[in-house]
Amino acid sequence: MTEAKTPTRSKEYMIVFVSVCVITMMSGTVANAYAVQLAVAPGAPGELRQLKPFSSTFFGSTDFLKVEPSPAMRLPQGKAFFSQLATAMHSKTHRVLWSSYPASIRGQTFSGITKDDVSPLDVGTSSAGW
Amino acid sequence: MQTVAVLSDANTDFRLHKSVALVSPTFDALFVCGLIPFAFGLIAHFGIGVETSGLKVQPIESAFVIPYMVASLLIGESHQFTSIIRYFSKSFKAKQFQYDRLAIRFIYLVVGLAFAAVILQGLFVNPFISVPFGFFGLIVGIIAAIAIQLFPAFLAHHVLAQSRAIGLMYCGKRGYELAPRQIELQSGLMLILVATAATSFAQPFTAPFLKLTLDFSLATQTFTAASVALACAFAAVTIKRGLSTNEWPPELACLLWISNLLLFIVPVEISMFAWVFAPVFMHATQHWSVAWSVRKNELAAKGQAPVTTADKCIQLLAMTSPAIALTLLVLFSPLLISGTTMGTNTLSAVPSMFIFYFHYLTDRIVWRRA
Numbered sequence: 313m314t315e316a317k318t319p320t321r322s323k324e325y326m327i328v329f330v331s332v333c334v335i336t337m338m339s340g341t342v343a344n345a346y347a348v349q350l351a352v353a354p355g356a357p358g359e360l361r362q363l364k365p366f367s368s369t370f371f372g373s374t375d376f377l378k379v380e381p382s383p384a385m386r387l388p389q390g391k392a393f394f395s396q397l398a399t400a401m402h403s404k405t406h407r408v409l410w411s412s413y414p415a416s417i418r419g420q421t422f423s424g425i426t427k428d429d430v431s432p433l434d435v436g437t438s439s440a441g442w
Numbered sequence: 443m444q445t446v447a448v449l450s451d452a453n454t455d456f457r458l459h460k461s462v463a464l465v466s467p468t469f470d471a472l473f474v475c476g477l478i479p480f481a482f483g484l485i486a487h488f489g490i491g492v493e494t495s496g497l498k499v500q501p502i503e504s505a506f507v508i509p510y511m512v513a514s515l516l517i518g519e520s521h522q523f524t525s526i527i528r529y530f531s532k533s534f535k536a537k538q539f540q541y542d543r544l545a546i547r548f549i550y551l552v553v554g555l556a557f558a559a560v561i562l563q564g565l566f567v568n569p570f571i572s573v574p575f576g577f578f579g580l581i582v583g584i585i586a587a588i589a590i591q592l593f594p595a596f597l598a599h600h601v602l603a604q605s606r607a608i609g610l611m612y613c614g615k616r617g618y619e620l621a622p623r624q625i626e627l628q629s630g631l632m633l634i635l636v637a638t639a640a641t642s643f644a645q646p647f648t649a650p651f652l653k654l655t656l657d658f659s660l661a662t663q664t665f666t667a668a669s670v671a672l673a674c675a676f677a678a679v680t681i682k683r684g685l686s687t688n689e690w691p692p693e694l695a696c697l698l699w700i701s702n703l704l705l706f707i708v709p710v711e712i713s714m715f716a717w718v719f720a721p722v723f724m725h726a727t728q729h730w731s732v733a734w735s736v737r738k739n740e741l742a743a744k745g746q747a748p749v750t751t752a753d754k755c756i757q758l759l760a761m762t763s764p765a766i767a768l769t770l771l772v773l774f775s776p777l778l779i780s781g782t783t784m785g786t787n788t789l790s791a792v793p794s795m796f797i798f799y800f801h802y803l804t805d806r807i808v809w810r811r812a
Binding site (some may be wrong): 325330334335341350393394396398412417422 | 490504506515518594639642645647684710714718720721722725757766770777795
């Protein structure tokens with residue numbers, strides 16, 4: 313029994329190890345690329361240091377990015393989240409299923425958060441006019 | 443999991459288990475049968491309180507959006523790759539699932555053409571001017587465009603079909619076989635519910651230049667009434683059978699059927715708070731639960747069932763981490779190439795839809811008994 317388990321386990325450890333490496337690398341890449349949007353979402357003003365890998369030195373350089381969230385919300389975080397979500401969904405009830413679709417949420421957070429003219433949960437389709 | 447016979451291809455007799463749950467009764471009730479979306483929806487609506495008056499539609503500014511988006515990505519979008527990975531790790535006989543596999547090959551063709559177009563776009567001014575590529579590309583493009591327009595309706599069907607299949611799994615584990623009349627009613631109800639969704643909150647995308655918002659309110663009301671009638675008929679047949687033979691479906695299956703029915707027939711103005719959470723905390727978690735249950739059963743069939751907590755953790759990580767890694771790689775690999783952020787549509791809509799269709803088709807195959 314133990315002999316049979318060993319190769320399976322080592323294979324699984326390898327799968328987990330490689331996957332975790334990829335996840336770490338990609339999470340860092342995504343967080344770095346969308347640092348401004350991710351900072352704007354909670355409404356945090358200030359300056360961000362964004363890594364530019366392989367830009368000027370071997371390890372890369374950093375750029376300072378100024379974060380300026382729009383001064384819209386005065387509501388508590390939870391209430392703001394659901395109120396704005398509800399407003400967006402009420403505005404297009406025929407798109408509720410798409411609005412709750414993960415890709416739409418992702419698009420909203422990464423791409424649409426800094427654009428005033430984009431409907432929050434319709435990002436991904438709004439620019440195409442759907 | 444859109445099949446009637448959703449079972450592991452390992453020869454495992456589910457009836458040996460005492461509980462019908464995929465993970466545990468409590469977990470299943472919350473994350474498979476839909477209690478969490480309804481609970482979160484109620485908390486959002488009544489607990490936190492929502493103000494929609496006076497607010498204009500604008501991007502969400504709240505710390506909540508970050509965990510919500512991360513959960514959407516890691517639980518929601520990554521679940522699609524579970525069936526895709528499983529599809530590539532299995533071998534099929536020539537005539538097995540041939541129509542679904544044909545459709546999958548069509549997706550290969552579309553993706554191949556899209557890549558060819560991108561490469562040719564770099565080499566020439568406009569690749570679609572070239573006659574052979576242009577004609578072929580046009581036909582494929584039209585079919586792909588129709589698939590994208592109908593995406594919300596397919597999504598609604600996918601959600602319902604998966605729930606239906608899991609309901610049947612619960613029944614199978616309990617040894618409760620649905621009678622032919624019950625199966626007919628359930629099939630009809632599922633199609634009518636898809637029609638209800640396609641005319642209300644999952645309307646087909648209209649072409650960008652049309653900018654139409656179609657009014658299907660009469661059709662929605664008709665389909666909703668028909669759904670209620672069919673659901674009542676199904677309940678009546680099930681209760682009658684229970685009273686006469688003392689055979690009752692499992693509680694979890696009943697809970698699942700009721701929550702799905704409510705999600706689809708309650709007016710969307712009310713149900714939308716549950717819908718906010720349903721894709722991640724009902725649909726995706728359903729899928730992960732089935733994948734975990736099947737994995738456990740397959741390992742048990744090989745005599746390698748995880749016993750210790752450490753074993754279970756490793757198996758869980760071995761199941762989830764490749765799907766999450768693949769999700770991030772497929773969706774965000776352009777970041778590695780370009781080093782810049784991606785446009786809205788590149789990031790969000792079209793690639794996700796192709797992945798969805800791939801998942802939709804592979805899902806119909808990989809969980810079936812071979």
